[in-house]
Amino acid sequence: MNSPNSHLVSNEPIISVRDVKRVFRSIKKAEGLKGSLQLLYKPQYSEHQALKGFSFDIKAGEFVGLIGANGAGKTTLLKILAGLIPPSSGTATVLGEKPFDRSLSFRKKIALVMGQKAQLWWDLPAVDAFDLLRAIYAIDQTVYRERLNTLAKLLDVTRLLNTQIRRLSLGERMKMELIGAILHWPSIIFLDEPTIGLDVLAAHNLREFLRTFNERERATIILTSHNMDDIEQLCPRILIIRNGELIYDGDPKTLTNRGQCVLKVRLMEKPTNEELAAVCSLNLSQISRPNGGKVPGADLPEGTTDGAAHVEKDDDDEFSEMAAAQELIYFNIERTQVAHILQPLLAKYRLIDMGIDEQTLESVIQRIYEQSPQTAVGASS
Amino acid sequence: MNWQWRWAALKNGFQDATAYRIEFFFEVFGSAVTPAIIQIMLWYALFQVGGASQVAGLSYNELIHYTLVSTLFTQVRGGNNDFELSEMIRSGALSNYLLRPVGVVEFTYIRGVAPKIFIAGLCLVVGIALSFFLGLNPTRILGAMGLAMVGNIIHYQLGAILATAAFHWEEAYSVLMVKNMLVAFLSGELIPLTFFPEKWAWIWKSTPFYLYVFGPTQYALGKWTDAEFFHQVLLSGLWLIGFSILVRVSWALSIRRYQSLGG
Numbered sequence: 001m002n003s004p005n006s007h008l009v010s011n012e013p014i015i016s017v018r019d020v021k022r023v024f025r026s027i028k029k030a031e032g033l034k035g036s037l038q039l040l041y042k043p044q045y046s047e048h049q050a051l052k053g054f055s056f057d058i059k060a061g062e063f064v065g066l067i068g069a070n071g072a073g074k075t076t077l078l079k080i081l082a083g084l085i086p087p088s089s090g091t092a093t094v095l096g097e098k099p100f101d102r103s104l105s106f107r108k109k110i111a112l113v114m115g116q117k118a119q120l121w122w123d124l125p126a127v128d129a130f131d132l133l134r135a136i137y138a139i140d141q142t143v144y145r146e147r148l149n150t151l152a153k154l155l156d157v158t159r160l161l162n163t164q165i166r167r168l169s170l171g172e173r174m175k176m177e178l179i180g181a182i183l184h185w186p187s188i189i190f191l192d193e194p195t196i197g198l199d200v201l202a203a204h205n206l207r208e209f210l211r212t213f214n215e216r217e218r219a220t221i222i223l224t225s226h227n228m229d230d231i232e233q234l235c236p237r238i239l240i241i242r243n244g245e246l247i248y249d250g251d252p253k254t255l256t257n258r259g260q261c262v263l264k265v266r267l268m269e270k271p272t273n274e275e276l277a278a279v280c281s282l283n284l285s286q287i288s289r290p291n292g293g294k295v296p297g298a299d300l301p302e303g304t305t306d307g308a309a310h311v312e313k314d315d316d317d318e319f320s321e322m323a324a325a326q327e328l329i330y331f332n333i334e335r336t337q338v339a340h341i342l343q344p345l346l347a348k349y350r351l352i353d354m355g356i357d358e359q360t361l362e363s364v365i366q367r368i369y370e371q372s373p374q375t376a377v378g379a380s381s
Numbered sequence: 382m383n384w385q386w387r388w389a390a391l392k393n394g395f396q397d398a399t400a401y402r403i404e405f406f407f408e409v410f411g412s413a414v415t416p417a418i419i420q421i422m423l424w425y426a427l428f429q430v431g432g433a434s435q436v437a438g439l440s441y442n443e444l445i446h447y448t449l450v451s452t453l454f455t456q457v458r459g460g461n462n463d464f465e466l467s468e469m470i471r472s473g474a475l476s477n478y479l480l481r482p483v484g485v486v487e488f489t490y491i492r493g494v495a496p497k498i499f500i501a502g503l504c505l506v507v508g509i510a511l512s513f514f515l516g517l518n519p520t521r522i523l524g525a526m527g528l529a530m531v532g533n534i535i536h537y538q539l540g541a542i543l544a545t546a547a548f549h550w551e552e553a554y555s556v557l558m559v560k561n562m563l564v565a566f567l568s569g570e571l572i573p574l575t576f577f578p579e580k581w582a583w584i585w586k587s588t589p590f591y592l593y594v595f596g597p598t599q600y601a602l603g604k605w606t607d608a609e610f611f612h613q614v615l616l617s618g619l620w621l622i623g624f625s626i627l628v629r630v631s632w633a634l635s636i637r638r639y640q641s642l643g644g
Contacts, residue, residue: 024640079476082480083479084476084480085639085641102479104482107480107482108482110480111480112476112480114643117473117474117476117477117643118477119477121393123397123400124397124400131393132389132390132393133481135386135388135389136386136389136481136482136483137482138383
């Protein structure tokens with residue numbers, strides 16, 4: 001296989017983005033008939049700032065994950081880098097060119113796969129579409145056959161090449177889209193949720209292919225996915241976008257491997273968070289409960305049997321899920337602190353059960369999505 | 382000039398258009414026969430029922446000949462690829478084509494024109510056969526078909542220019558529909574343009590639409606001299622060049638407004 005990136009100097013950024021902003025203007029329609037009539041004589045416009053000043057560099061051969069909630073700006077960024085839309089301000093340079101100039105040489109070296117968008121022709125079998133793409137990219141017949149065989153075997157779609165695209169399942173279509181997008185062996189591949197609709201095996205095969213393609217061909221790959229398995233297994237670098245802002249640029253392990261964990265305990269007694277903080281020598285902010293910090297039964301008049309009833313039910317194995325959840329206490333601590341926390345805790349209280357949750361990328365990302373837009377991610381580089 | 386992808390796009394467009402063969406044949410023959418029958422019924426009503434001997438200087442037989450021959454060129458008249466462009470702009474499907482190292486306007490045309498070339502071939506065979514029955518010159522049928530194909534390109538170019546309205550207003554369907562209605566009237570596919578009063582003839586003469594159907598029919602029927610035909614071919618060349626420039630300018634100016642929705 002000829003490397004698409006053999007001409008590139010590894011330390012030079014292949015993608016350079018400087019203070020890129022993008023604003024979309026659209027018509028805003030008020031609700032109902034009145035809104036429709038108003039639209040006819042006095043249309044209202046609204047502006048949405050999809051990207052709020054992005055800057056980063058990506059070197060040749062990097063595999064970068066782009067993470068963000070729906071509407072965060074990931075796809076807008078990919079579209080700017082692929083040359084589909086221009087930035088409202090700032091500069092983006094890809095392969096030494098302004099993407100929106102869309103020179104022929106630029107378009108020959110990139111690929112954009114959008115999981116939600118069909119690029120092949122609905123009524124034709126995939127093999128006819130691939131043949132057209134071969135001609136468009138002037139791929140030699142032998143090389144084309146070799147690539148098509150490799151990709152079709154890898155993604156297990158050889159038997160489907162002569163089937164109309166519209167007759168394929170979502171996952172099969174996605175595989176064909178991917179083959180169509182990379183038949184020309186691009187230097188840069190933008191992948192927008194490529195594993196959407198794929199079964200476990202196909203997603204695994206696709207990941208393996210992308211990893212091999214990235215390593216062997218030194219192709220630069222930028223991947224957006226809501227599937228954290230994709231990101232964790234493929235991307236040594238991630239960019240996290242929230243509300244159009246880049247809030248993290250670095251190694252995903254930095255986010256997950258800070259030695260943080262969540263110690264979960266259930267106690268027979270009902271200590272308040274303040275009491276627990278004092279016993280374990282922790283900050284109050286490190287202790288939380290699923291019910292938002294409310295101590296079950298703490299606001300009940302003295303002498304009521306609420307707590308006892310829980311214990312009794314627990315002993316009888318009739319502890320309801322709700323009751324169990326109310327007594328869970330979370331300690332957000334360093335992994336090395338576990339023993340130091342448990343010792344005073346066991347000395348003072350009776351333990352029902354306990355567990356430790358490791359931080360996964362998914363849980364970290366989930367927490368970031370839940371945070372307010374003003375909150376920065378500490379490890380941003 | 383890379384002919385390889387153009388040839389491949391042409392083949393691909395034909396494969397796409399004929400994916401459903403019954404639909405394809407119905408489209409070709411149904412769209413040819415139905416309007417022709419309506420026109421012939423109209424002429425019959427005017428002449429045989431209404432008792433007219435001539436309409437705008439044309440006899441019953443001349444109008445029947447006009448209808449039969451013009452039907453051949455009506456089939457070659459531009460398709461709806463401009464509607465496709467407009468819809469792609471609106472839906473964001475244009476992105477698929479913008480990513481490829483080909484010109485999107487040309488690529489869409491080549492894929493779309495493929496079945497028309499096939500139809501033009503069929504019509505040419507029918508036209509040459511018809512020329513023996515109607516006493517026409519087969520060489521003129523060939524020349525007229527060439528002019529009709531040039532008209533097909535001009536029609537698409539104009540559509541591609543108007544389709545850029547979708548960049549600004551998000552939807553250009555009505556603009557293109559109005560254009561098509563004007564074309565149907567001013568190309569001569571509904572009525573011969575000689576029906577226009579002399580003082581209004583400037584209306585159809587100032588558009589390129591008459592080059593699609595009326596012009597080729599006039600030449601095939603022997604109403605235009607060879608010199609007049611070549612003059613019209615020259616004029617069509619000027620329309621082609623003018624519209625080529627306008628296509629480039631309108632797309633270059635409008636593409637910045639593309640939002641690439643979806644995905």
